[in-house]
Amino acid sequence: MVVFVLIQGLTPLLFQQIITLASLMSKIEGFTRKSYQTICTEYLFELAHFKEDLAGVVVESTFNWYWLVDGLQEKGYTVHLANPSAIKQYEGLKYVDDRWDSFWLAHLLRLNILPEGYIYPKEERPLRDLLRRRLLFVRQRASHNLSLQSMITRNVGYNLCSNEIKKKYLSWAYVEAAHFAKIHCAHSKSFYHRKKMKTNTFVATKALSNKLARASYYIMRDQVPYDPVKLFG
Numbered sequence: 001m002v003v004f005v006l007i008q009g010l011t012p013l014l015f016q017q018i019i020t021l022a023s024l025m026s027k028i029e030g031f032t033r034k035s036y037q038t039i040c041t042e043y044l045f046e047l048a049h050f051k052e053d054l055a056g057v058v059v060e061s062t063f064n065w066y067w068l069v070d071g072l073q074e075k076g077y078t079v080h081l082a083n084p085s086a087i088k089q090y091e092g093l094k095y096v097d098d099r100w101d102s103f104w105l106a107h108l109l110r111l112n113i114l115p116e117g118y119i120y121p122k123e124e125r126p127l128r129d130l131l132r133r134r135l136l137f138v139r140q141r142a143s144h145n146l147s148l149q150s151m152i153t154r155n156v157g158y159n160l161c162s163n164e165i166k167k168k169y170l171s172w173a174y175v176e177a178a179h180f181a182k183i184h185c186a187h188s189k190s191f192y193h194r195k196k197m198k199t200n201t202f203v204a205t206k207a208l209s210n211k212l213a214r215a216s217y218y219i220m221r222d223q224v225p226y227d228p229v230k231l232f233g
Contacts, residue, residue, distance in 0.1 A: 047072075047075075047077065051076075051077070054077065054078070055078075055109070055110075056077075056078045056079070056080050056109055057072055057077045057078065057079050057080065058079075058080045058082050058105045058106065058109050058114065059072070059079055059080070059081055059082065060082045060084060060101070060105065061081050061082060061083055061084060061117045062084075065081065066122075066125065069081065069119060070122055073119075079119065080109060080114060080116050081116055081117040081118070081119050082105050082108075082114060082115070082116065082117070083115045083116055083117040086115035087105075087108070087114075087115050148160070149161075171209070174209040174210075174212055174213045174216075175205060175206070175209045177209065177212050178192075178205050178206075178208040178209035178212060179205070181208060181212060182205075182208060185228060187228040187229065187231070187232040188208060188211075188212075188228070188232070190232070191207075191208060191211065191232050192204050192205070192207075192208050195207045195208070211231060211232070215231050
């Protein structure tokens with residue numbers, strides 16, 4: 001039985017990715033190890049020599065395993081995605097690096113006790129990643145709101161609700177958007193100058209930010225693209 005393990009690593013210089021490839025033959029002592037730049041043709045050429053006897057290819061589930069697993073699966077290899085968080089490191093190892101990790105993963109697969117992760121279908125990964133990122137942002141927003149609330153309560157003894165925080169910072173965000181709009185959008189610039197001539201800079205900026213806020217509402221409600229001509233008439 002032949003088992004291959006590919007571990008992606010980063011070199012200190014320019015964060016260049018390196019592939020560590022370890023092969024384990026039927027005898028425990030019969031192993032080899034090589035490193036490659038991240039070019040699919042190089043390690044695929046090495047694997048091709050053992051394709052008929054290959055029991056599987058182990059890829060460690062790092063942050064960038066997508067392209068490596070996809071390249072192997074497209075060539076017909078049986079890929080096992082190792083789950084690092086579920087793998088208990090062997091306490092007898094004297095060294096801990098990509099080389100020895102690859103040997104250890106090869107032994108786990110050979111013994112059929114390798115903890116594996118689910119290889120999500122390629123077509124559905126973008127949606128999953130987007131939902132994960134949204135969940136992260138929601139948690140961060142809640143964390144920041146709670147942190148600000150506790151700070152205000154601790155210093156002034158006033159319980160500020162999250163809606164008050166959201167309104168305040170949403171208003172600030174649209175004012176910032178108005179500053180950019182009057183620089184980069186001709187319609188916004190014209191509207192701003194008309195308001196400024198009648199009132200002052202502060203009122204003109206707030207009027208423009210209000211326009212953008214109303215536009216955002218109708219864009220989300222009606223699912224239509226932004227139209228400056230329709231907004232400013």
